[in-house]
Amino acid sequence: MIKRILSFSKNDSRLHDDDLKKALKDNLGIVWVDIIEPTVEELNLLQNTFNFHSLTIEDCLEANQRPKLEEYDDYIFVILVGVRKLPDQDELEPYQLAFYLGKNYIITIREKRGGISLKSVHNKILLKNNRILSHKAGFLSYVIMDSFIDGYLDLLEEVEDDIEEIEEIVVHKPERELLDRTFDLRTNILIIFKAIRPQRHVMRGLSVDEIELISESARTYFTDVYDHVLEANDLCSSYRDRVGGIVDIYLSSASNKMNDTMRLIAVLTAVITIPNLIASFGGINFTEFADKGIEILKQWPFWTFIGTIIFATTMIIIIFRKMKL
Template sequence: MVEHRFSTTTLPSVHTSSDDDSHFDYFYDTPGSMPGTLNIEADASPPVIVLIDYNEALATRLEVETPEDCIPYLDTESVSWVDVKGLGSEDVLRRLGNVFNLHPLVLEDIVNVPQRPKIEDYDDQLLVIARMVTLKSSGNGFISEQVSLILGRHYLLTVQEEPEYDCFGPIRERIRTGKGNIRKQGADYLAYSLLDSIIDGFFPVLEEYGEQIEALENEVVESPSRQTLEKIHTVKRELLGLRRAIWPQRDAINALIRDGSDLISPDVHIYLRDCYDHAIQVLDMVETYRELAASLMDVYLSSVSNKMNEIMKLLTVISSIFIPLTFIAGIYGMNFNTEKSPVNMPELNWYWGYPLVMVLMALIGVSMLFLFWRRGWFENFSTVSAKSSTAEQKQLHSSMRR
C-alpha cells in the first residue's frame, strides 16, 4: 500500500504589480561593483521556503522556517524540491547559498533580477534562468517574472521572483497524487517538468493576444480611431516583451540538449527535445502575431486615408454638381439693363423665365448625378470586408494551434 502524506499549509497571498518596462530591461551591474553583490529591491516580498520531498512511495510537503532546515533532506535518495518564493531578505538568501553551496555568481544571478534566460553548468550543479509569464487578473497585459532552477543530484532548488504567480500547480498535484512518472523519476525529470510548464504557460497568454488582434482587426476595418492606434501600439510592445522572454529561453534549452550535462539522464534528454519543440512553437506564434500587429498598423493608416478619400470624393461630387449651377446663377446676376438693348438678357422678361431656369438647373444636376453613377464614382473601392478578413484570421489561428 502506497502512503501519501502531504500537508496543507496555506501560503500567504501577496499582490504585486509589474512594471511594463521590466519586459525589456535586463539587470546590469554598476560599473566597478564587486562580483557577487546582491541588489534587492525595496518592495521585494519576504521569502517563503516550501520543501517537497518525495519518492515513489511517499510525498511530504512542509514550510521550513530557515534554510538550514533543508539540510537533512539533501543527502537522502529521495527527491527534494525546495521552492523559494520571494527575494526580500538578503540574509535568508545568503544562508540559502551556504546550505546549497552556491557559487557567488550563481546567487547573484538568482537575486539580481531580471537576468537574461540562460543555462550554466557548474559540474555538480546546473543553473537554469527562465522567464515565466502569466496573464494579469484584469486581462490586459501579462506579468513576467524570473524563475531560477538549481539542479543537483537529488534535489532541485527553485527561486521565484514573485510569491503569488506561478504555473507549477499541476506539477505539485501530480506529486501529491502520484500520477504519471514524476514520483518514479529523479530531480532532473522534475526540472524538465517545471521548465516545460513554464514554456507551456506562454500559450494561454498568446491565445489572449490572438483574440485581441482579431478584435483590433475588426475595429481597424469598421471604426478606426485614435484609441485603436494606441491599442495596436500596446499590443506590439507587449508582444516584443514576450519575444524577449522566449527567444533566449529557446536558445538555452537548445544549448542544454546540444551540450548535455552529467545531471541530465538520457531519458530526460529526450523529454527536453519535446520542451524545445514547444519553445519553437511559442516563438513562431509570437513572430506571427507581431507581423499581424504590424500589418494592423498599415491597415489603420490605410483606413484613415481611405476615409479621408471618401470625404474628399463626396465633396468633389457636390462641387462638380454646383459648378454649372453657380455658372448659370452668376450669369443671371449680372443685371444688364434690358431697356437699353434688346440683346441684353431678353429672357429676364419672359413670363416663364424663372421656372425654366430652375428646371434647367435641376436637369443639369440630375444628369450629372446619373453620369457619375454610370461611371461608378459612387462605389466605395476602399471598403475592406471585415467578415472575410476575420475568417482568414480564424483560419490562421486554427492552423497555428494544430
C-alpha cells in the same frame, strides 16, 4: 519568501514546514524548495547551506538577467525569463525564474508573483504521481520547465484570439481605438518574443549537452521542451507579421474612407457651385427682374433661367452617377 518545501522518494512524498534546515534533515531523499520574491537572508541561507557560487546568488538578487545555463561541480544553475500580466492591466512584463539543480535537490526562485503557477506540480508530488516520484531531480526540473514554457503557449493562444477579433473588425470599422489596441498587442508580442527567443539555447543545452545531473532519458524529455520553445518563437514571428498586416489594412481602410469623403465633398461642391454660378450670372445681367416683382413669374426669361439651373444640376448628377462617384 519560501513558498513550499517538498520532498519525495519512490514511494512517498511530504510537505515540510518553511524551516529549510529542518526540511533538509528530515527529507525523503529529493527536496524541492520553491521560493517567491526571495529575501537577502533566504539567499544567504541557500548559499551557506548548498555552497552556491556568489555570482549565482547575485544573479538571483539582481533580476533582468538573460536566460543562461551554467554547470558547476555538483549543480547546474539555470535562468529562464517568463512574462506575466500586470495586475488589472493587459500589459505584459518580463520576470525571472532561477533554478538550482543538484543530485538530490532542486530550488526554484521566482522573482515576482503573478507569473507561472507551480501549484499543479506541487499537487502532483503530494498526490504521489508515480511518473515524478520514480525519477530523480533532473526529471522534476523537466516537469517544471515544461509547465513554464507551456505558459507561453497559453498566453500566445490568447494573443491569437485578440488578433482574430481585431482582423474581423478592422475592415468594417477602422477606428482609432482599434489602432491603439493593435499597437498595444504588438508591444506585448515583442515582449514575449524577446523573452522566449534566447531560451532556445538553454533548452538545447539541456537536451543535447551531456550534463551529468540530467540522465539520458531526461534529456529526451527536454527535447520536447525545446520543441515547444521553437513553436512559441515561430508563433511570435507569425503573430508579429499578422499584426503588421492589420496596421496595413487599417491604413488602407482609413485611406479609402477618406477618399470616399473627398469624393462626396467634390460632388456636393460641383452640384452647388454650377447652379450658384448661373444664379450669380443672372443676378448681374438681369437686374430688371428685381424691379418687376411678382410679374416676373409671368415672363419667359425667368423660367428659362430657372430651367437652365435645373437642367445643369440634373446633368451634373447624371454625369457623376455614370462615373460612379
